[in-house]
Amino acid sequence: MAVWTGARRREAVERNGLAALLLAPATLLFTLFVVLPMIEAAWYSVYRWNGYGTPTNFVGLRNYWVLLRNGVFSTALFNTALVVAVSLLIQLPLALGMALLTANRFTGVNLFRTIFFLPYILGEVVAGLIWRFVFDDSFGLSHAIAAWLHVDPPYILADPDLAIYAILIVVIWKYFGFHMMIYIAGLQDISREMQEAAAIDGASRLQQLRHITLPMLAPSIRLSVFFAVVGALQLFDLVMPLTGGGPANATHTMVSFQFVFGITRMDIGFGSAVGVVLFILCVGFTAAFRRVLTRTA
Amino acid sequence: MATPNKIVTRIATRLATIAILGATFGTAALPAEAETTVRWFMSESNATETAWERDLIKTYEASHPGVKIDLTVMSGEPYKAKLTTALQSPDRPHLFYTWGGGVMFAQAEAGFLKDITADMKGAWADSLSSAAVDGLTYKGKVYGAPTRLSVVSLWYNKELFAKIGLDPASLKTYDDLLAATKAFKAAGITPFAVGGSDKWPLNVFWECLALRTGGKEAFLAAFNRTGAGFDGPDYLKAAELTKQLFDLAPFQKGYAAMTNPQAAGLFGDGQAAMFLMLNVGEIIQRTQSANQKGLEDRLGMMDFPTVPGGKGNGADYIAGLNGFLVTKDAPPEATDFLRFLTSETNEREAARRGFFIPAAKRAETEMQDPFYKRLTVQLSGAAYLQNYYDQMLGPSVGRVANDTSADLAAGRMTPKQVGAAIQDAWELER
Missing domain, CATH: 3.40.190.10 (Periplasmic binding protein-like II)
Known part of the structure; x- marks a missing residue:
């Protein structure tokens, strides 16, 4: 590569030119709809602004200060952390288990995979509304179950202390199929010979799982952890139809908090401050995650 | 294997096809754009009333060729949430349902509302309860017309x-x-x-x-x-x-x-x-x-x-009042439709059907509902309405x-x- 021939250089220039041409639309859209709004949000966040006209009422860091003192925001942060924890500790192991069960070909395997994957295909709002009926203790499924068991229905969505658990159940139900699919794809990449060799050498199924399957599945697991955490940080559209953040603002996530307290209250400056905090959290997680990845890889 | 150039040509051809298709649909849509469309956002109080409002639209459209009223009906809380964003879009509604008060003041302060003081002056304003008109007035300018008291x-x-x-x-x-x-x-x-x-x-x-x-x-x-x-x-x-x-x-x-x-x-x-x-x-x-x-x-x-x-x-x-506000850049047809909507005839009809307590002064007599009759008396005799x-x-x-x-x-x-x-x-x- 020390000396380039003229033809090679021309080829490289052409290739780079084409790359630039093909990247341009994506870069433009990304700048327009991601980078610029980020910068704008940071700018709005130091104003008291109701979203109408141009912001003029400069308040410095007051929005951030109000945010830190806001009890609902702490709840939203806690709930988001809860969603992350449940995603990682319950949803992913469940998805992995399902993937291990359905990775091998057997009769009816596609039916099971489809059933497990179906919730993921449903729109978030649709899923939220369906579960609202399920949890409806006056007429819904939980009412019927409670009546059958001769107990009082729990009115889970109406209980500020319990409603978040209802949301967690729906989150697990909705997304484990997606992670299962990631794992199935990963499992199919693991060479059969290696597993057979291990089996011949007398490795038990558990040993095979621990020393072959899981290490070989690491890239898929990293990917699914990443999706689970980023998805949890952005959780919004399941929450709105289920509880709308209520009762008593007990089930807000970061994003539903931002929507309800920023947009519907016409307090765009405050909402932007929430957005900036959310952005920092997302970027912080991604950076930390990448560092862990490069260290382990 | 296709060379990059061929790929580019292919993409260009696709884009051209899309552009032509777009142009075709664009032309087909043109006649519809020739008429004036008034976008109206309503927070639904009940389905019977909405059905009546759709009838009113038909009546108005029949006597005003070239004007189309596009009614969007939402439920209360989602309506309030959507309105904030909708008002900031260039496709904002021309007419929308309001509860007056500080929310309306913020909208007026931001310059999203249209001053219809001059349009209302005279018979239209006279037909309505002046207290209710005051409720939709901010800094001396009237931005909408009241329909009901609650x-x-x-x-x-x-x-x-x-x-x-x-x-x-x-x-x-x-x-x-x-x-x-x-x-x-x-x-x-x-x-x-x-x-x-x-x-x-x-x-x-x-x-x-x-x-x-x-x-x-x-x-x-x-x-x-x-x-x-x-x-x-x-x-x-x-x-x-x-x-x-x-x-x-x-x-x-x-x-x-x-x-x-x-x-x-x-x-x-x-x-x-x-x-x-x-x-x-x-x-x-x-x-x-x-x-x-x-x-x-x-x-x-x-x-x-x-x-x-x-x-x-x-x-x-x-107690409160409700009405409709006109937004800036709304066509004159929006104000005209609002005049029709809050006319004494329609207010009387709404009162007769028991939909609401009308804001039109002379419509009260039409009320059949004994509760609403009593409430009207209460409202007029009230020491203070909060x-x-x-x-x-x-x-x-x-x-x-x-x-x-x-x-x-x-x-x-x-x-x-x-x-x-x-x-x-x-x-x-x-």
């Missing part, structure tokens, strides 16, 4: 009162109401139906009590920042009294996840003794009930009880007020914190 009453189920042997007329003071609530609880009857997930129906309890404890004087002092704030003694007293009722667990099970229409249905089905609601409660307890008839002659109505020693007058009411806090205090503080009541009901806030939270938010509004 007022909060305590609706009740006569049969359930009879069942526990209680005379509704005996509920004079708030203590009587608390005693009645306990009596209903003891008899296994749900005392109140409330749509807790909408939050404002819970706030109405606090509003009614604040009207009795501090009344006009306390509100104006806090609102104009001339005296004690929303954390002052009268408001503290109101929150304490609200808590006394909330502590009795007076609502249906699962109330915190139910919307106002759901609660109205429950009341209409005879499953709760009382329903503290605007006059529209009379209609929605019917339309939301299982048999579509509601309580019929079992329905009763009374004023919210008084609080002995409070500064408020018994003839004060929590607009809803979630409208008066503006979009942000208003929501805080609603939140505090929901938190008070959930036992997550003390009466002292209620006042402090509202006053804190109010301080930030300066």
Whole structure:
């Protein structure tokens, strides 16, 4: 590569030119709809602004200060952390288990995979509304179950202390199929010979799982952890139809908090401050995650 | 293997095809754009009324060729959420439903509304209640036309009162109401139906009590920042009294996840003794009930009880008005349609059908509904009408007020914190 021939250089220039041409639309859209709004949000966040006209009422860091003192925001942060924890500790192991069960070909395997994957295909709002009926203790499924068991229905969505658990159940139900699919794809990449060799050498199924399957599945697991955490940080559209953040603002996530307290209250400056905090959290997680990845890889 | 150049050519061809297709559809859509479309956003009060509004549109369109009215109907809370964003878009509605108050002031202040003072002057303005027109006026400019007045009453189920042997007329003071609530609880009857997930129906309890404890004087002092704030003694007293009722667990099970229409249905089905609601409660307890008839002659109505020693007058009411605001850049047809919509003829018709208490002065005589007739008399004889806090205090503080009541009901806030939270938010509004 020390000396380039003229033809090679021309080829490289052409290739780079084409790359630039093909990247341009994506870069433009990304700048327009991601980078610029980020910068704008940071700018709005130091104003008291109701979203109408141009912001003029400069308040410095007051929005951030109000945010830190806001009890609902702490709840939203806690709930988001809860969603992350449940995603990682319950949803992913469940998805992995399902993937291990359905990775091998057997009769009816596609039916099971489809059933497990179906919730993921449903729109978030649709899923939220369906579960609202399920949890409806006056007429819904939980009412019927409670009546059958001769107990009082729990009115889970109406209980500020319990409603978040209802949301967690729906989150697990909705997304484990997606992670299962990631794992199935990963499992199919693991060479059969290696597993057979291990089996011949007398490795038990558990040993095979621990020393072959899981290490070989690491890239898929990293990917699914990443999706689970980023998805949890952005959780919004399941929450709105289920509880709308209520009762008593007990089930807000970061994003539903931002929507309800920023947009519907016409307090765009405050909402932007929430957005900036959310952005920092997302970027912080991604950076930390990448560092862990490069260290382990 | 395709070379990069060939790929580029292929992409270019695709793009060209898309462009041509787009142009074809664009042309096909042209004739439709030649007529004027008036976009109208409505917060639905009930389906029967919406059906009537669609009929009005047909009537108007028939006599105004070239004008199309595009009605978008939403339910209350989603409507308020959507409106904020919709107003900022160039495709904003030309006409939209409003509760007036601080939310409207913010919209006017931001320059989103159209001044229709000149259009209204004369016969149109004269036909409407001047107090109602004032309600849609900001800094001397009229931005819309009122259609209806609303007022909060305590609706009740006569049969359930009879069942526990209680005379509704005996509920004079708030203590009587608390005693009645306990009596209903003891008899296994749900005392109140409330749509807790909408939050404002819970706030109405606090509003009614604040009207009795501090009344006009306390509100104006806090609102104009001339005296004690929303954390002052009268408001503290109101929150304490609200808590006394909330502590009795007076609502249906699962109330915190139910919307106002759901609660109205429950009341209409005879499953709760009382329903503290605007006059529209009379209609929605019917339309939301299982048999579509509601309580019929079992329905009763009374004023919210008084609080002995409070500064408020018994003839004060929590009341409001609704109308439609015109947005900037709306075509003249929007104003013209609004003139038609709020005309005396249509207001009379709405009154006759019992949809609402009309804002048109001479339409009241058409009212058939005995409750609405009584409310009209009350409104005209009222000492003070207090607009809803979630409208008066503006979009942000208003929501805080609603939140505090929901938190008070959930036992997550003390009466002292209620006042402090509202006053804190109010301080930030300066």
